[in-house]
Amino acid sequence: MTETYKDWSNKLPYALWAYRTSIRSSTGVTPYSLVYGIEAVLPVELRIPSLRVMIEASLPESEWAKARHQELQMIDEKRLRALYHIQGYQRRIERAFNKKVRVRDLKSGDLVLKSYRAPCPICPDFIEVCEDDALGWITYRLEAIQPSQ
Incomplete structure (x- = not known):
C-alpha cells in the first residue's frame, strides 16, 4: 500500500x-x-478478552448499571485528582525551567547586549532599558541605542 499525504483523513480516526x-x-x-x-475498551480486548472485559460481561445488567452509575458519580473526584496532578506537573516544569534562569535586576539606563543568530547590519548591538509608567505599573521597554556616526 502506497502512503501519501493525501490519505491523512483516513488515518485521522486512528490517530x-x-x-x-x-x-x-x-x-x-x-x-x-x-x-x-x-x-476505553480497546479493540484487541474484544478479540482476546481481558480480565476487566470478562468481569463486566459476567455481571447481570442491573449490577453493571449500578456499578456504572457509581463510576459516573466518582468522575468529579477523578477530574479533581487530575487537576491536582496538573498543578504538580506545572510546579515540576516551573522548577526545571527556573533552575536555568539567572535573575538580574535592570535599572533605567542599563545596557543589555542584544542576542541574535545572524549578523544584522541595521540592528543595534546594545539596547537601553527605560522605565515606562504609561500603563499604571512599572514596565520596562527596550530602546535601541543609535550608533554615533
Missing part, C-alpha cells in the same frame, strides 16, 4: 483514538477517562 486512550503525563490519566469516567 485520535491513540491520543485519547494514551495516558497524558500532565494529568496522569487518559482524556477518554476524564470525559466518560471509565477507560
